[in-house]
Amino acid sequence: QSVLTQPPSVSGTPGQRVTISCSGSTSNIGRNTGNWYQQLPGTAPKLLIYSNNQRPSGVPGRFSGSKSGTSASLAISGLQSEDEADYYCASWDGGLNGWVFGGGTKLTVL
Amino acid sequence: QLRLQESGPGLVKPSETLSLTCTVSGASVSDGSYYWGWIRQPPGKGLEWIGHIYQTGTTNYNPSLKSRVTISVDTSKNRFSLKLTSVTAADTALYFCAGAPPTFDIWGQGTVVTVSS
Numbered sequence: 001q002s003v004l005t006q007p008p009s010v011s012g013t014p015g016q017r018v019t020i021s022c023s024g025s026t027s028n029i030g031r032n033t034g035n036w037y038q039q040l041p042g043t044a045p046k047l048l049i050y051s052n053n054q055r056p057s058g059v060p061g062r063f064s065g066s067k068s069g070t071s072a073s074l075a076i077s078g079l080q081s082e083d084e085a086d087y088y089c090a091s092w093d094g095g096l097n098g099w100v101f102g103g104g105t106k107l108t109v110l
Numbered sequence: 111q112l113r114l115q116e117s118g119p120g121l122v123k124p125s126e127t128l129s130l131t132c133t134v135s136g137a138s139v140s141d142g143s144y145y146w147g148w149i150r151q152p153p154g155k156g157l158e159w160i161g162h163i164y165q166t167g168t169t170n171y172n173p174s175l176k177s178r179v180t181i182s183v184d185t186s187k188n189r190f191s192l193k194l195t196s197v198t199a200a201d202t203a204l205y206f207c208a209g210a211p212p213t214f215d216i217w218g219q220g221t222v223v224t225v226s227s
Binding site for chain 1: 149156173215219220
């Protein structure tokens, strides 16, 4: 059971916009920032979004993040087939004094 | 360009100690701009933070693993290490080393560790 809760799967068609939610608590997302990773099959996770809505250099603008209260969201617009991957949210948890991850969401591009 | 590379045995026997090393290139492991951590991923499952270490030597460990985990830094070889004692089959996973902040933004490719007799 992960500390952060994500839907197990989402799907969309090419060009569509999809969102992935991440529900936490006051000890993690509520007081700290949300971060998002993309993991393609057989590879290491890649940082997509940090500090709720910041994109590292090289991450396309199609990926955006937001936070509201104790939840964070990742939006992917203009969906492409190469976006098919697992997505994980993460946040610092002050109660556990460590990093916590969501269980991951598998994005399928139909 | 900062790069990380994990190394260590791919097979560990139950009750023994898992030892992995992460070699850092492109930066000094004692650079105060970074802290260094370990994350694992059991087969078919999600990511689990194991712990991390700051250049001061201060560590933070996952409470569920704290009694069995030690992360240390070897500045002479520009690397940091993970030791996990008394392993069981539940410790079988893909182990990643990573560098931060703001969050873990640089990752090694990962190394598979199987716990089996």
